Amino acid sequence: MKHFSELRRQFIQATVAVSLLFALPAWAADALPSWRDGPTKQAIIKFVISVTDTNAKTYVKPDDRIAVFDNDGTLWSEQPFYFQLYFMADQVRAAAPKHPEWQDLPEFKALMARDIPALMKIGVKPVLELLAVANSGMTTAEYDKAIDDWLFFSRHPRFNRPYTDLAYQPMKELLRYLEMNFFKNFIVSGGGVEFMRVWSQKVYDIPPERVIGTVGGVKFEEKDGKPVLIKLPKMEFLDDGPGKPVGIYRSIGCQPIFAFGNSDGDLQMLQWTAAGKGLRFMGLVHHTDEKREWAYDRTSHIGKLDKALDAALANGWTVVDMKKDWAKVYAFD
């Protein structure tokens, strides 16, 4: 079986290589057109060549080419606030009539007023718990549909476009470039796993089983004679900070060789990636472009990049200067 599977892989690899050389010459010429030439782009390409060259000492088998990406601020924007929060606010508002006890909660008032400084002061946990209560009792199918509908109808306040339009074009190209080199791409995000899985395939070509995130409780039961999964009013796993390597271990079971983040919440994921044997790539998206996107780092309430930036500078990790390195930020630019 192993022999056959290896044969097949080599065959596929060969035919894809041939198709790249002949059928898609423009694509092969530059797999990363939205990245400007410079040390950042070169670092990415050099790494990919080093781990895919079968004659190099740095060669890594396709099975072990695990790449992990944070989502908010790394694959799409996260300003003026994590996009999932807008969805949450709408869900909580819809459930509010059934929960008169919420009226006096500071997290409820802040969420309804979209009062971001107040929300940051309260912290993310009470807000996530409020959402868990708001959605408890829904079936997972109903919840998926609520997310799908919301994404279809809602618009980003600054760009007046669907939120999924705010995925970064250079990162989409990077995902595709890695995939063509037989990497397996995963999202490892502090956001809710259900929220991302609904659109990750369409936007990033990352299938739902490769999305790792914060997990809410669900329960299997019969409803009207049909088996369903019902959402419970509790959060079971917070996939952020030191939770990210834990989430990677639980779901992937091996150490990534490539990791990209943008904030201190990604530091442990980057450290865990760096701790593996052999060649590793650690990258950070530094938000430096207030015209096309936003500019923020060490003192930001959202996506604070302070300790992770120090670690990157100290350890020679790759830092993307969005303004300088990206010819395009969004596909619509």
Add this chain to the structure above:
Amino acid sequence: MKHFSELRRQFIQATVAVSLLFALPAWAADALPSWRDGPTKQAIIKFVISVTDTNAKTYVKPDDRIAVFDNDGTLWSEQPFYFQLYFMADQVRAAAPKHPEWQDLPEFKALMARDIPALMKIGVKPVLELLAVANSGMTTAEYDKAIDDWLFFSRHPRFNRPYTDLAYQPMKELLRYLEMNFFKNFIVSGGGVEFMRVWSQKVYDIPPERVIGTVGGVKFEEKDGKPVLIKLPKMEFLDDGPGKPVGIYRSIGCQPIFAFGNSDGDLQMLQWTAAGKGLRFMGLVHHTDEKREWAYDRTSHIGKLDKALDAALANGWTVVDMKKDWAKVYAFD
């Protein structure tokens, strides 16, 4: 991006099809040589043709071809006791000198004596908790190595062979047949996820990220200046019975179209698979061969098959009669 990815998929599909027709005619002639001709084999082939024929109303896109398999008793044997238990016993024995408080615990005494009736009476939870304590403080790398070493040196008491030799040859062919038809195969087992992931790629060609199982707690920390994951003395998620659809939802995020189990612990997974829209395949391995393997079902302490068998008969699910349907049980037969 989607367009390109689809093109590539079609191209790969076409070239694989061509290679099957010309380069591997013997394989193409019968992808399931260890399955005897009859209604069971025909039901599998008919299902696969129905969901892969692009002109059929029953066609399912490759992304949605999710297949889930229980492990113990479905993909490999589970007698005289779940193989993981032998590993556990060795781990607990090694840790015993550090835990004098265990001497009076009934689960410890039963495990050391390999007293299966006593263990069954105590139940699986105290035993799993004992193991969690035995391994707590180990790094995940040390734990993986302990499993790997144990598998290499230990032998099955009846066959005097490595445990991994007791994977069922017909099921390995089925996994390969589904994979060639662009299914994604997952293991969904009550066993510990770490225990299975170490060998699932080698034995089943199922990569670690497609193994779903019972999850123990781990914690990210620095040890001698290096980031590590340390095992905690607690079980975080039991992937059995109604936990299986929950595990599928957490890790895969969509409903399978194909599920195989062998015991009442798989009933909810099969019900959850059956509850999806469109054509579905639900299968059970019925242990009917006491000569080549074992024969047990409704009254067995291990792999009890009672309610799930009733459900299969009532709903027309496929039941494999091991004695009749399998020309070979193990590759070494």
